[in-house]
Amino acid sequence: MDDEAIQGSGGQAPPGTFEAELTDALVGIQRLIRRRLRGGLAGPRLRGAEVELLRLVESRPGIGVSEAAKELHLASNSVSTLVNQLVRDAYLIRETDPADRRAARLRLTGAAKKRLADWHRRRADLVGRQLSRLDEADRDALHAALPALRRLAGRLREDIEEPVSAQAGATAAPEAPWTEDTPS
Numbered sequence: 414m415d416d417e418a419i420q421g422s423g424g425q426a427p428p429g430t431f432e433a434e435l436t437d438a439l440v441g442i443q444r445l446i447r448r449r450l451r452g453g454l455a456g457p458r459l460r461g462a463e464v465e466l467l468r469l470v471e472s473r474p475g476i477g478v479s480e481a482a483k484e485l486h487l488a489s490n491s492v493s494t495l496v497n498q499l500v501r502d503a504y505l506i507r508e509t510d511p512a513d514r515r516a517a518r519l520r521l522t523g524a525a526k527k528r529l530a531d532w533h534r535r536r537a538d539l540v541g542r543q544l545s546r547l548d549e550a551d552r553d554a555l556h557a558a559l560p561a562l563r564r565l566a567g568r569l570r571e572d573i574e575e576p577v578s579a580q581a582g583a584t585a586a587p588e589a590p591w592t593e594d595t596p597s
Contacts, residue, residue: 450535456528457502462487466495467504467521471529475518477510486573504528 451458459467462485469481476484482492496519499505504525510516521529544552 446536446539449539450532453535456524459504462491463495463499463504466492466499467525467529470505470519470521471526474520477516477518479516481519499525 465485466481469484470476473484478492478496479489482489485492496505496507496517500507503522506520506522507517508520510518544555547555
């Protein structure tokens, strides 16, 4: 099924439930941001999972590979592969954990910090320009919706974590919610 059939005529979400329309709007915004930012990339394009891992390490310097895998809802070997690629591409530093010589701690390189800072700046500029084109009532409505959207994200995270922890020995991790649409 093509995008137009999914979105309906005129790019609108198909008539239906609030849930479907909200999801379509959020995914559509994320997709448009990703496409707009892709044009000014410095360096090779990163995959969504690579960006997710870099953003996680940015927010939690020194995080271990196993903990990162749990946080991203990916298999440890998948995160190890991502780490190897990002170390090879000079975006991550893998250090031996002094408390457990078998474990690694992850840190961003200067190149990764620069790339993420540029991405954050460009994303904020893009969204800021578009927000300034909205009327004050729309900006106020979006601002007022932020706490509810954060709670919704928290509930979605809980739903991902609960089934995984309930399934002892499960090998397949749930799909990471931001992987496909994370800008790089």
